Amino acid sequence: MTIIGVGLLGASLAKVCKERQITGRIAGFGRNADNLKRAEEQGVIDHGTTDLKDAVAGADLVVLCSPVASIVERFREMAPHLDAGCIVTDVGSVKAPLVQDIEPLLPEGVHYVPAHPIAGAEKSGLDASTADLYEGARCILTPTDNTDKATLERIQQFWEAVGMRVQILTAEEHDFIYGAVSHLPHVVAFALINAIGQLKTSDQEDILSLSAGGLRDITRIASSDPVMWRDICLANKTHVLDMIDRFSKSLEDIRKQIEQDDGASLKESFKNANGHRGKLVGQNS
Amino acid sequence: MTIIGVGLLGASLAKVCKERQITGRIAGFGRNADNLKRAEEQGVIDHGTTDLKDAVAGADLVVLCSPVASIVERFREMAPHLDAGCIVTDVGSVKAPLVQDIEPLLPEGVHYVPAHPIAGAEKSGLDASTADLYEGARCILTPTDNTDKATLERIQQFWEAVGMRVQILTAEEHDFIYGAVSHLPHVVAFALINAIGQLKTSDQEDILSLSAGGLRDITRIASSDPVMWRDICLANKTHVLDMIDRFSKSLEDIRKQIEQDDGASLKESFKNANGHRGKLVGQNS
Missing domain, CATH: 3.40.50.720 (NAD(P)-binding Rossmann-like Domain)
Incomplete structure (x- = not known):
């Protein structure tokens, strides 16, 4: 071999x-x-x-x-x-x-x-x-x-x-699925920590130090290798772009619900998320 | 008491x-x-x-x-x-x-x-x-x-x-900081799992089951209580909307780099994310 x-x-x-x-x-x-x-x-x-x-x-x-x-x-x-x-x-x-x-x-x-x-x-x-x-x-x-x-x-x-x-x-199926369950989450984690990593207030130079465990978990994969993930994103470009757009749509839905004080729909969005997450960890909730 | x-x-x-x-x-x-x-x-x-x-x-x-x-x-x-x-x-x-x-x-x-x-x-x-x-x-x-x-x-x-x-x-500082390090990450986690939770292919009814540990971690906080998070998002509406917009801008930067095959900038974005994440977990990288 x-x-x-x-x-x-x-x-x-x-x-x-x-x-x-x-x-x-x-x-x-x-x-x-x-x-x-x-x-x-x-x-x-x-x-x-x-x-x-x-x-x-x-x-x-x-x-x-x-x-x-x-x-x-x-x-x-x-x-x-x-x-x-x-x-x-x-x-x-x-x-x-x-x-x-x-x-x-x-x-x-x-x-x-x-x-x-x-x-x-x-x-x-x-x-x-x-x-x-x-x-x-x-x-x-x-x-x-x-x-x-x-x-x-x-x-x-x-x-x-x-x-x-x-x-x-099939290779197409693979790239679609891993675009969704792996490549998109990495892009989101990178974008999330970039969005807030440099924020400060007049008194707080480092606001990240005030975070709790949630941020640590959600950004763990933002520590992944930049070269490897650059290559993956470019190789699976079509699906990654498609997934980013699906995600942006999902985020925009929530944004609108918040902007319009639409508590009922917002709660529904979060409940749906609970359900999907439950399936992911095998709770069938 | x-x-x-x-x-x-x-x-x-x-x-x-x-x-x-x-x-x-x-x-x-x-x-x-x-x-x-x-x-x-x-x-x-x-x-x-x-x-x-x-x-x-x-x-x-x-x-x-x-x-x-x-x-x-x-x-x-x-x-x-x-x-x-x-x-x-x-x-x-x-x-x-x-x-x-x-x-x-x-x-x-x-x-x-x-x-x-x-x-x-x-x-x-x-x-x-x-x-x-x-x-x-x-x-x-x-x-x-x-x-x-x-x-x-x-x-x-x-x-x-x-x-x-x-x-x-100050209360304003608090709401800005926790809008960034807590409320935004929750919104992002909810939106992420909603974006991909229902996707399927002709052969795979449940694509989430094909995911690895990364998705599990990044979506952990999507299991959070919908009522509590609805209330937090609405109560801190101004900052949450601002943070969603900052995040969307950060995501759009990465999206453009992928779309334009701009590998150098994409690698730079991911490296920056590594750095912020390193600060978060105290590695000073």
């Missing part, structure tokens, strides 16, 4: 594959030779290289763990060096654009099964990697009409062996 | 005052006779009554723990029955409108020190009350030019005895 990108996701994948003996020898590609050397020394990978051709030579399975913005480029570079029969999967948080760009580049006999393991952590990089990062989390596979059934099954088994609960969606 | 409203805040206050022997006999007013009877039986209060005149008779200290929308009305009803020398404080989450309405109603010799203990819990009511609800939390006092200095000091000592860290702000 070859892992492209030995960061949090790639190194964690290598660790669990070693621990559970899911794959044989693990090669790792990266652009930082020091990082690869450390990964080798720690036994996370068997062979680290900054040469993509060398990294994928003879690989039966290649997992693209690069940032979402460089996955297509990495695939383009490695495609000529892949053996027939090789299966490629990835960890990209956005799927339709990747599928659209990668499928036409697939060499004869090479298969691609798009994947999005819903795993991550507040920290990133090799040092934050753990063998249990994927345990119990969901992994979305987004095969297309071109995806070979047997290959899909093999990749499903691979992610399951890693500890994940696999679910199959 | 008399507590007006024997719910989560009122009953918790009674409990801690009993436990620490901060006050003598505690009378409780409420509209639900059964609730008062239970509070009496549990020893939370010494005397429960649905008669406001009876409740405040001879009281040296009255704490208004009613919902924010009914605090002024309760005060209006009880004002004629307050003894000279009596001090009134409250727990309302919005301060300027209360101060504005209550100060002109103050009988000769009766003092009012507006307070907002930043305490609460996901559950409400007598059964959820605990003696440590206020422990270590912040309590904002918003005295005016009319507030007697000695009385202010006495009330500051009272809330400190309860376990709180007292901070003094």
